[in-house]
Amino acid sequence: MQNPSGKLPLNDIRVVILDLDGTMIDSVPDLDVALNGMLQELALPPVEVSAIRMFVGRGTQNLVRSTLSVHLESDEVGKTMDIAMTLFYKHYRIVNGERSTVFPGVREGLELMKDKRLSIACVTNKPSIFTEPLLSKNGLYSYFNLIYCSDTFLVKKPDPFPMQMACRKLGCRPDQAVAIGDSVNDARAARAAGCSLFMVPYGYNYGKPVKEMNPDAVVSSLLEAANLIS
Ligand SMILES: O=C(O)COP(=O)(O)O
């Protein structure tokens, strides 16, 4: 754990705002099956799972566009997007939650946050049609006081609006909330919203070390994060 700001443990925190993909759940194994199913129906070659890991974080449209761009020029990508999105949704609805796994320390961290009487929000760039089944299948849904997805508002992370709304809805000031995420999108949203920021190093951050985002701490698990909140 690193502590660049020197203000740990964080005091007077009321709300924890959690990212989903790459922070709580390793969803790439399902995305791999769904994206490659989409490519097969489009008569395009498969993409490597290591490439897919680099594409996650800015929502489904960007994920599908990046995947198509491995094989197609940008004008072809534009023409193929509508059918590709339909095919991706078809495949992902079938496999969502089948191969994905909960990262170590997530359940224990959520339990400790509950014990500390913190409110827990999930703010994800995943569409709601996939988010709620994924949390439910993994037994995590009931921990959340609030869940905001990519389609809840007109904007998503890195825009700060969903995190600001989570604070307002849960009755705290932004400086009484800590966001915990894996990517630059979480970091930008949290800082622009005025929240504290913890980052996990095991998720998807386009291959960049999370310490470059200057979080208040890099935490190895949600359990470690929960221990740093008082
Ligand atoms: O679906 C994505 O692009 C990423 O989702 P996340 O915000 O939960 O990491």
Ligand SMILES: [Mg+2]
């Ligand atoms: Mg993420």
